[in-house]
Amino acid sequence: MAFGWIDEQAELRRRAGLVRALRPRAADTPLLDLASNDYLGLARHPEVTEGAARAARTWGGGSTGSRLVTGTTELHAELERELAGFCGFEAALVFSSGYAANLAAVTALAPHGSRIVSDAGNHASLIDGCRLARGTTRVAAHSDPDAVRKALDGHHGPAVAVSDTVFSVDGDAAPLTGFAAACREHGAGLVLDDAHGLGVLGDGGRGAPYAAGLAGADDVVVTVTLSKSLGSQGGAVLGPARVIEHLVNAARTFIFDTGLAPAAVGAALSALRLLRREPGRAARAGEVARELHSRLTATGLEAVRPDAAVVSVRAPSPEQAVRWAADCRAAGLSVGCFRPPSVPDGVSRLRLTARADLSGAEIERAVRVIGETRP
Numbered sequence: 170m171a172f173g174w175i176d177e178q179a180e181l182r183r184r185a186g187l188v189r190a191l192r193p194r195a196a197d198t199p200l201l202d203l204a205s206n207d208y209l210g211l212a213r214h215p216e217v218t219e220g221a222a223r224a225a226r227t228w229g230g231g232s233t234g235s236r237l238v239t240g241t242t243e244l245h246a247e248l249e250r251e252l253a254g255f256c257g258f259e260a261a262l263v264f265s266s267g268y269a270a271n272l273a274a275v276t277a278l279a280p281h282g283s284r285i286v287s288d289a290g291n292h293a294s295l296i297d298g299c300r301l302a303r304g305t306t307r308v309a310a311h312s313d314p315d316a317v318r319k320a321l322d323g324h325h326g327p328a329v330a331v332s333d334t335v336f337s338v339d340g341d342a343a344p345l346t347g348f349a350a351a352c353r354e355h356g357a358g359l360v361l362d363d364a365h366g367l368g369v370l371g372d373g374g375r376g377a378p379y380a381a382g383l384a385g386a387d388d389v390v391v392t393v394t395l396s397k398s399l400g401s402q403g404g405a406v407l408g409p410a411r412v413i414e415h416l417v418n419a420a421r422t423f424i425f426d427t428g429l430a431p432a433a434v435g436a437a438l439s440a441l442r443l444l445r446r447e448p449g450r451a452a453r454a455g456e457v458a459r460e461l462h463s464r465l466t467a468t469g470l471e472a473v474r475p476d477a478a479v480v481s482v483r484a485p486s487p488e489q490a491v492r493w494a495a496d497c498r499a500a501g502l503s504v505g506c507f508r509p510p511s512v513p514d515g516v517s518r519l520r521l522t523a524r525a526d527l528s529g530a531e532i533e534r535a536v537r538v539i540g541e542t543r544p
């Protein structure tokens with residue numbers, strides 16, 4: 170029977186307790202949210218939702234075509250200028266998602282005969298970029314500049330190293346200056362995914378590459394998502410103008426995809442302007458994360474020290490992680506639950522995200538619920 174093998178996979182998943190299901194979120198949910206990536210609490214900010222509404226009224230519900238045909242509005246160009254300026258890069262290109270931006274950056278910068286060095290902890294979208302690229306990928310040990318150096322050794326021709334700046338599962342930061350030094354010794358480019366750094370790290374939220382002194386470098390390309398700290402949807406690649414021009418001409422997820430919806434562009438632009446005006450929001454997200462971490466570890470829980478806004482708490486097993494998250498939910502707290510196969514190391518965890526707008530009382534309640542429901 171066609172698709173019969175799917176049932177076998179489903180049965181294996183069910184027996185391992187690894188079935189995933191969608192749970193539609195109600196608009197007026199009373200849950201305390203430590204699961205979303207809305208790090209700055211901007212997704213429902215009136216200026217951001219008004220930015221989306223205004224853009225939809227002016228430009229329509231969709232962008233009407235691919236970016237090279239009708240899908241580039243003046244609003245797209247404005248966002249690209251302001252995003253590049255904010256993060257310290259020469260130019261930017263907006264994509265329909267961060268996922269598409271990562272596929273674009275890796276595939277377009279790793280031609281046939283090139284070498285790609287990919288950190289072992291990278292996000293799935295970078296991994297998929299490596300799989301789609303014509304170059305050959307070597308996976309380097311996690312956050313290890315020497316491993317990057319060794320993987321680049323002896324290669325002649327184009328080369329890039331690719332890494333998250335803040336790893337999405339454990340929230341640990343990559344050694345960016347070490348990576349840059351390793352790449353420069355070999356004349357290789359560096360592609361950094363700053364999905365979890367933008368809006369949280371760097372002066373006023375300008376991102377991890379800015380904080381590391383790499384913004385604007387001619388050998389560094391950065392990808393971001395508009396869907397986390399900017400409370401919108403979409404993604405972008407930032408870098409030297411010649412790289413951005415290359416992407417316009419060569420990146421398939423740019424050329425063959427419909428342009429980002431105007432509402433998402435408008436929301437991101439409003440969020441970016443708000444962040445410029447209120448730079449303290451970025452530092453606050455980090456403070457909340459550190460406070461969450463220290464309070465959780467004080468109760469004896471094992472949590473990874475956060476470098477940005479993600480706090481990862483170890484769970485004894487996948488089943489217990491699932492039950493723990495469900496018990497938190499029943500007690501009014503929404504937390505993320507990461508388990509195999511989303512985590513390659515087999516270690517299950519609760520994934521908490523700090524939001525700049527969490528109050529002291531909310532942090533206290535979250536820590537109490539997590540402690541009381543622990544396996």
Ligand code: PMP
Nearest residue numbers: 266267268292337364394396403
């Ligand atoms: N990179 C990282 C590190 C991410 O965590 C995510 C989002 N889960 C993405 C890229 C993809 O971004 P988007 O959701 O905008 O497609």
